[in-house]
Amino acid sequence: MYRVFLSWRYLLTRRTNWIGVGGIFVAVGALILILSIMSGFLESSRAMLRGDLSDLAIAPSQEGRGTDGSSASSTRTPAPLLERLFADERVEAASPRLVWYAQAAGDGRRTERLMAGSAGDLSAIQLIGVELRTPALLAEAAAAPLLAALGLPLVPTAGRSADGRARDEFSTTEFFHSLRREPLRGMRVQNPLLPFERPRSYRTDGRPAAAIVMGESLMSGLSLVPGDEVEVVTILPSPDGSVTSANRRFVVAGSFRTGAHALDLERIYMDRAELEDLLSGHREYSEILVRTKDYDEYGAALKVDLERDFLAAGLIAGGYGRNGEIVAFPGQVKTWEDSRQNLIGAIKNERVLMAIMLSLILVVSGFTIFSILTMMVTEKRRDIGILAAVGATPRGIMSTFLLIGFWNAFLGTLLGAAGGILGATYINDIEIWLSDLLGVTIFNREIYYFDEIPSDVEPMTVLWIAAGAFTSTLLFSAIPAWRAARVDPLVALRNQ
Incomplete structure (x- = not known):
C-alpha cells in the first residue's frame, strides 16, 4: 500500500513530473489526431480515386489463344459475356x-x-x-x-x-x-x-x-x-x-x-x-x-473465377505460360483496386511513414520521463535509505518508482487520447476557428475537392497508441527504478 501512496505523493509534489505527463499527452494526442486525419484522407482518396469505376471491369483482348490452343478473340457483341455474368449469383x-x-x-x-x-x-x-x-x-x-x-x-x-x-x-x-x-x-x-x-x-x-x-x-x-x-x-x-x-x-x-x-x-x-x-x-x-453484391467478400474471388471461366469459354484471350499451359492475358478482368493500386499503395505508405515519424515523439517523451525519474532517484536517496531501513525490500522500492512512471503514462495517455479523439472529431471547427484567427486558409477545399477535412478515428489505432505509450514509458522508467532498488541504505543515510 505504501508504494501507491508514495508514488502518487511524489507525482503530485514534484512539478517536473507534469512535464512528463504533458509530453505523453502531446505525443498521444498528436498521433491519434494526425493518424485519424490520414485515415480519413485514405478513405476519401480511395473514394475519389475510384470515381466512376465499377467493382470489376472486363475488357477482352482482340487476339490470343483459348484453353484448347485455338485462336480466340473477343466477341463483337457483349451478350455472351453478360449471359455468363448473370449466371453467377454474386x-x-x-x-x-x-x-x-x-x-x-x-x-x-x-x-x-x-x-x-x-x-x-x-x-x-x-x-x-x-x-x-x-x-x-x-x-x-x-x-x-x-x-x-x-x-x-x-x-x-x-x-x-x-x-x-x-x-x-x-x-x-x-x-x-x-x-x-x-x-x-x-x-x-x-x-x-x-x-x-x-x-x-x-x-x-x-x-x-x-x-x-x-x-x-x-x-x-x-x-x-x-x-x-x-x-x-x-x-x-x-x-x-x-x-x-x-x-x-x-x-x-x-x-x-x-x-x-x-x-x-x-x-x-x-x-x-x-x-x-x-x-x-x-x-x-x-x-x-x-x-x-458484396465487393469486400466476393470481389477478389469473383475476379479469379470469371477469368478462368471466360478463358475456358474463349470469351477472353490467353497465351502460353511458362509451363506450356494456357493463361489469360493480364488486365482483361480486373478489380477497381487493380486500376488504382499504385496510388492507393502510395497513400497507405504515407500513412505508415507518418506513424513511424510521429512515434518518435513517444520516444522523446520517454527520455523526458527517464531524466525526471533519474533526478528524483538522486534527490530521494535519503528517503530510499529510510524506506530500506524500516523494512522496504528492493522490489518494493523499484515498484514505487515504476508506479511513478505508470501514473505519468496513465494520465498522459488518458488526456492525450481524449484530446486526440476530440480534436479529430471537431477538426473542421478547429480549422475554421484557426483560419479566422490567423487570417489564412489552412485547408483549401478546392485543391483537395473535399468539402471538409476527412477524419476517421479507428478504435484499434487508439488502443495501439495507448499501449505503445504505456510500454515505452514503463521501459524508460525501469532503469531509474532499478537504480533506486540498488541504493545501499547505509551509504544513503551516511551521505545525508
Whole structure:
C-alpha cells in the first residue's frame, strides 16, 4: 500500500513530473489526431480515386489463344459475356460500355481552347458511351417530383430484372451520384435520371444534335454552358490498314463532377448507341462493368473465377505460360483496386511513414520521463535509505518508482487520447476557428475537392497508441527504478 501512496505523493509534489505527463499527452494526442486525419484522407482518396469505376471491369483482348490452343478473340457483341455474368449469383449488375478517344472543336472563338492542353499540345478527350434503360427511366423521371414531395430518396431502379439485377450504367458505377453532386463551377443536367435529354435552352435550325454530358472541369475550362454545340472529331481504322476521320456535332446537356479533377477534365459521356453510330459500327463495346453484391467478400474471388471461366469459354484471350499451359492475358478482368493500386499503395505508405515519424515523439517523451525519474532517484536517496531501513525490500522500492512512471503514462495517455479523439472529431471547427484567427486558409477545399477535412478515428489505432505509450514509458522508467532498488541504505543515510 505504501508504494501507491508514495508514488502518487511524489507525482503530485514534484512539478517536473507534469512535464512528463504533458509530453505523453502531446505525443498521444498528436498521433491519434494526425493518424485519424490520414485515415480519413485514405478513405476519401480511395473514394475519389475510384470515381466512376465499377467493382470489376472486363475488357477482352482482340487476339490470343483459348484453353484448347485455338485462336480466340473477343466477341463483337457483349451478350455472351453478360449471359455468363448473370449466371453467377454474386453479380448484382453489369452493363456494357464503349470507350473511344477524340478531339473536340467548337466555333472559331473557342476552337483553340478546346483543342489545346495545359502545355499547349493537343489534349485527347475520352468519349464514353453508356447504357441507360431510357424507357423505364422516363417513367421514373415522371414520378420523381412526387417522390421528392413525399421525401423519398431519388434512386434509379429502372431496368432491373425480377431478381433485382440490372444492366445499366447507373447500377454499376457512381455516374448517377456524379450527376447529382453539387457543382463547384459547372452546371447540372436538367434531370439526372435522363442525363442525355436536350436542354430546354437548346435551339437549332437544322437537325437536333444528340446530347452529351461533360466533366465539370472540362466544361468550365472551355467556358461552355448547357445548350452550346461542340463538334467531336476522331479517327477510325479501315480494313486496308489506313485511317479515316469521323466527326459529329453534339449539344452539351450539362456537367458531372466525380471529385477527381483529372477525370472531370477529360471525359464526355453519351449514349452508347450514339457513340457506336459515330464510329460507324466499328465497335459495340470496349468493356463490361460489373457490380458485385458484396465487393469486400466476393470481389477478389469473383475476379479469379470469371477469368478462368471466360478463358475456358474463349470469351477472353490467353497465351502460353511458362509451363506450356494456357493463361489469360493480364488486365482483361480486373478489380477497381487493380486500376488504382499504385496510388492507393502510395497513400497507405504515407500513412505508415507518418506513424513511424510521429512515434518518435513517444520516444522523446520517454527520455523526458527517464531524466525526471533519474533526478528524483538522486534527490530521494535519503528517503530510499529510510524506506530500506524500516523494512522496504528492493522490489518494493523499484515498484514505487515504476508506479511513478505508470501514473505519468496513465494520465498522459488518458488526456492525450481524449484530446486526440476530440480534436479529430471537431477538426473542421478547429480549422475554421484557426483560419479566422490567423487570417489564412489552412485547408483549401478546392485543391483537395473535399468539402471538409476527412477524419476517421479507428478504435484499434487508439488502443495501439495507448499501449505503445504505456510500454515505452514503463521501459524508460525501469532503469531509474532499478537504480533506486540498488541504493545501499547505509551509504544513503551516511551521505545525508
